[in-house]
Amino acid sequence: RSLGHVQQTNLGFEPAQVVDLTMDPAEVGYHPQQTRDFYHELLARIRSMPGVVSATSASSVPFGYYGSSDSPLVEGYQPARGQGAPIALLNYISTEYFDTLRIPLLRGREFTDADSETAPYVAIVNETFAKRFWPNQDAVGREFKLAGDIKHPLKIVGVARDARYQFFTIAGAGQPYVYLPFAQHADIASLQTVQVRTTGNPANMIPTLEQAVSTL
Numbered sequence: 001r002s003l004g005h006v007q008q009t010n011l012g013f014e015p016a017q018v019v020d021l022t023m024d025p026a027e028v029g030y031h032p033q034q035t036r037d038f039y040h041e042l043l044a045r046i047r048s049m050p051g052v053v054s055a056t057s058a059s060s061v062p063f064g065y066y067g068s069s070d071s072p073l074v075e076g077y078q079p080a081r082g083q084g085a086p087i088a089l090l091n092y093i094s095t096e097y098f099d100t101l102r103i104p105l106l107r108g109r110e111f112t113d114a115d116s117e118t119a120p121y122v123a124i125v126n127e128t129f130a131k132r133f134w135p136n137q138d139a140v141g142r143e144f145k146l147a148g149d150i151k152h153p154l155k156i157v158g159v160a161r162d163a164r165y166q167f168f169t170i171a172g173a174g175q176p177y178v179y180l181p182f183a184q185h186a187d188i189a190s191l192q193t194v195q196v197r198t199t200g201n202p203a204n205m206i207p208t209l210e211q212a213v214s215t216l
Contacts, residue, residue: 012163013062014102017053018195019202020061021209026190035190036117036183038216042194043094045212051199056100057182057192059092062165064193068092071147072176074133085147088129088176089165092189097179098160100197108140108158115181122181124158128174146178154180 025035039057046055059068068090079086097103098110106127115122123144130139143153162174182189198205 009164011062012103012161015062017199017202018100018197019205019209020193020195021206021213022191022193023213024191030190032117032186032190036186039094039182039192039194040113042212042216043096045216046194046196046209047096049205049208049212051205053197053199054096054100055194055196056097057094057194058097059182059189059192060089060165061193061195062101062163068189070149070178072129072133072178073145073147073150074142075144077133086132086176088125088178090146090178090180092180092182092185092192094182094192097195100195101163102197103163104161106159106161107138108156110158111179111181113183116183117186119184121152121154121184122157123154124160124179125156126160126174126177127162129176129178130156130159132176154178 025038030038043055043057046052069087070090071085072088093111095111095113098105105124108124111122111124125139133139133144134142139156139159142156144156145153160177160179162177165175165177182192194209196202196205196209
């Protein structure tokens with residue numbers, strides 16, 4: 001019965017028709033600006049390919065490895081007695097992420113190319129994050145910081161529906177989750193997984209995607 005329940009769980013995203021390709025330009029000596037340019041050009045080429053619905057990149061993929069988390073610092077928030085500092089998972093993503101994974105944005109906007117390394121730092125949070133820190137309020141427009149980077153306040157520009165990201169929480173409560181623009185964090189997020197939603201069999205795209213990477 002437990003297995004049947006898990007199989008019927010709404011994951012909050014649509015994995016079908018998506019192919020993933022992971023790489024790290026820093027391993028061949030790319031500095032952050034080269035890395036930004038590489039992914040920007042790669043995604044532009046992929047999005048123009050026949051059979052591609054949308055394409056994005058992310059530092060973490062659902063049920064994959066998660067190496068990024070941090071403690072949100074929210075003015076006025078105090079954890080309940082006996083609880084430690086809250087922890088949120090972090091994901092550094094490119095544009096079209098929510099379209100590609102089919103994760104609905106409930107309020108606000110998705111990231112755009114205007115959210116560059118020279119623009120004010122922004123974030124998109126999930127429902128659990130918004131409800132935890134601003135219950136019964138609109139989180140869009142609010143600001144918070146991360147303990148690992150107190151120099152850059154993050155302004156929330158969107159709230160996304162909760163999704164399941166780790167196996168041990170597939171049937172449990174949601175986790176606070178923060179999406180950050182890859183372009184503003186390329187110095188620490190060069191390892192990216194390009195995610196491509198296709199109209200046909202995703203496996204058929206693999207040689208074409210590898211060729212695009214090799215060409216660049």
